[in-house]
Amino acid sequence: MSDLYDILDPWGPSNGSTTGGATAAIVPGIEESSRRCLDNVALPPVYAAAHAAALRAGDGRVTRDVLLQTLEFSNLPRHVIGQIVLAADTGAGSLTKQDFNLALAMTALAQKNMSPSLESVMFHKDDLPEPVLDGIEELAGSRANGSQPQSPTGALEVSDDPWLNTAKGPGDLAASTAALGSMSLADNRNADESKEAHQQQKQQQQRNSADGNTSAQTFVPNINMEAMQWQLDMEDVSIREAAEKGGIVFKHTNYEVSTRSFSSMVVRRYNDFFWISNYLIKRYPYRMHPNIPPKGFPDNRIKGLTRFSSAILRTPFLRRDALVIQFFTNTDEFSHVVKVGNLDMDAEEIEPEEELDSTPWAEVQQTYVAFDDFYGLVARDEEKYRTQITSLEKIARYKQAIGDELYTYSDTLRVANAPRECISGSLKYYMQPPAKRALDSGLNELCMSFGDASLLEKSHGEVLKTISAEYLRRLYDVVVSMKLMMDRMRQMDKQRDIQRIRERSDTSRKQLALLSGGDAPGASGDRSSIERLERLVREDTAELERLEHEQRCIELRFYHELARYRCYECFLQTHYHGIVEEQIKHHTLALNAWRQALATADELPSNPLDFIS
Known part of the structure; x- marks a missing residue:
């Protein structure tokens, strides 16, 4: 689904701690002056109270997760909260008081139905409304009592990266949450005890896995989809076509790419998008990432490139990539950026033992054994969503056609303004009787009712085409x-190579044993042959270790990506809920229009003698 990349990174650090200050230094999107616009402004006491509560909730620092929890008390829609967090968070791991105040100022503007952006804060800095955070005291109070702060919706969890922790069950999840909630910077002893308990728990789980006792437990990623639901509908990129460049014969189209989170605008060509797509495949071969639209069909290219770019910025591990940041922020020609950047083009390196955490390795292997079965399921999903998209597009076209025909029918009902009497001759046969005037008036009203029905059908078709079909297309792209x-993964699978090298290594070991006299007492082989076999055994052993490491990486990534892929199915609820809501709304409006038409039709004159009276 080209663009349903709203799930947080399974391997990335919480709150963007991997990149730390480096990412903030790379991002040139927001000028320092705009972020310091509130330094000399007298802010209401609610700012200080909210910041103090956030500090207590975050153990002395305000992380992105704590900011999300704080803004939940504003009762704003989730997509608005997400927009505010994107604008305030610099990716440095924790927010300064300056960034926190900016977020509260944007919250206050959003509560007054104004644009929640840094530009609006700068414009209204002298007359900012006061943010309303009902129950913000609970954020610090619940933390002080050793429990997790609860937002009004109860949707947010401990970390903004729900893939970091692996839940073993409700009891273990509650225990880990309570352990995290009880830790504080002022009590290092409790932190050490909690860490030691976590290590003991992990060792116990490894022992259970070795003993084959994992069947009674369920190891699934602890994913809080509802807390990140705002990312699903968020479009962070807007693209529009710029002036063509080049000579008379060879011209190319430029695209102005504007990003809201980076507050930047760059000019890119289609080849630049194609290059960054190839880079993502080489850099992250074992992960799902957006697919670039084909170069044909120029009419739909802007829409496809917009979905592609927005999907990149909705995927955290791609959003943190240095080259991706340069692509969306560096105003130079991208080919020049690539040449002088000396950027890393090798595939990312991972340590399976570290990323495995508490998941039993046997479960990862069992999942990979069923690779072909899962591939068949994915292929059936592709066919299913393609059929659904085709059906919705057909329905949209039928709705448009029905709307056009209804408008044509409506036009035939419109009565032209005719003179009520003739200049010459008898007026008796040229004056319109009251019934005729009533009929003309009723036909004009019916014309309007049919016109309303025509607009409703066209609107319904447009909604299905631009919202439902496009939303489902995101699922299809995933x-x-x-x-x-x-x-x-199938092409890079190392199992056959591993088996071949193992067999070759076993053969070399047997030959070496025979030559060295290990199996036949008194036998002695040629020294050069023994050295050659020993060298081959060492080389095969090193090669085998390398291939086994790569195979473990493939199997572990497949396990995580499969779990990530399954999570997208939950978005079907939002998709079909939207379809049904639109159906009910448009059919209700259409029903009212037809009822009005029925009332008008009932009022039309029905006595033939009234027309000649």
Whole structure:
């Protein structure tokens, strides 16, 4: 689904701590002056109270997760909260008081139905409304009591990266949450005890896995989809076509790419998008990532590039990539950025033992054994979503056609303004009787009712085409991304090479044993042959270790990406809920229009003698 990349990074650090200050230094999107616009402004006491509560909730620092929890008390829609967090968070791991105050100022503007942006804060800095955070005291109070702060919706969890922790069950999840909630900077002893308990728990789980006692436990990623639901509908990129450049014969189209989170505008060509797509495949071969639209069909290219770019910025591990940041922020020609940047083009390196955490390795292997079965499921999902998209597009076209025909029918009902009497001759046969005038008036009203029905049908078709079909297309793009990733994994699978090298190594060891006299007492082989076999055994052993490491990486990534892929199914609820809501709304409006038409039709004169009276 080209663009349903709203799930947080399974391997990335919480709150963007991997990149730390480096990312903030790379991002040139927001000028320092705009972020310091509130330094000399007298802010209401609610700012200090909210910041103090956030500090207590975050153990002395305000992380992105704590900011999300704080803004939940504003009762704003989740997508608005997400927009505010994106604008305030610099990716440095924790927010300064300056950034926190900016977030509260944007919250206050949003509560007054104004644009929640840094530009609006700068414009209204002298007359900022006061943010309303009902129950903000609970944020610090619950933390002080050793429990997790609860937002009004109860949707947010401990970390803004729900993939970091692996839940073993409700009891273990509650225990880990309570352990995290009880830790504080002022009590290092409790922190050490909690860490030691976590290590003991992990060792116990490894022992259970070795003993084969994992069947009674369920190891699934602890994903809080509802807390990140705002990312699903968030479009962070807008693209519009710029002036063509080049000579008379060879011209190319430029695209102005504007990003809200980076507050930047760059000019890119289609080849630049194609290059960054190839880079993502080489850099992250074992992950799902967006697919670039084909170069054909120029009418739909802007829409496809917008979905592609927005999907990149909705995927955290891609958003943190240095080259991706340069692509969306560096105003130079991208080919020049690539040449002088000396950027890393090798595939990312991972340590399976570290990323495995508490998940039993046997479960990862069992999942990979069923690779072909999962591939068949993904292929069926692709066919299913393609059929659904085609059906919705057909329905949209039928709605448009029905709307056009209804408008044509409506136009035939419109009565032209005719003279009521003739200049010459008898007026008896040229004056319109009251029934005729009533009929003309009723036909004009019916014309309007049919016109309303025509507009409703066209509107309904447009909604299905631009909202439902496009939203479902995101799911379809994710399925395609998963299938392409599995194709790459199938091509890079090392099992056959591992088996071949093992057999060759075993043969070399047997020959070495025979030559060295290990199996036949008194036998002695040629020294050069023994050295050659020993060298081959060492080389095969090193090669085998390398291939086994790569195979473990493939199997572990497949396990995590499969879990990530499954999570997208939950978005079907939002998709079909939107379809049904639109159906009910448009059919209700259409029903009212037809009822009005029925009332008008009932009022039309029905006695033939009234027309000649």
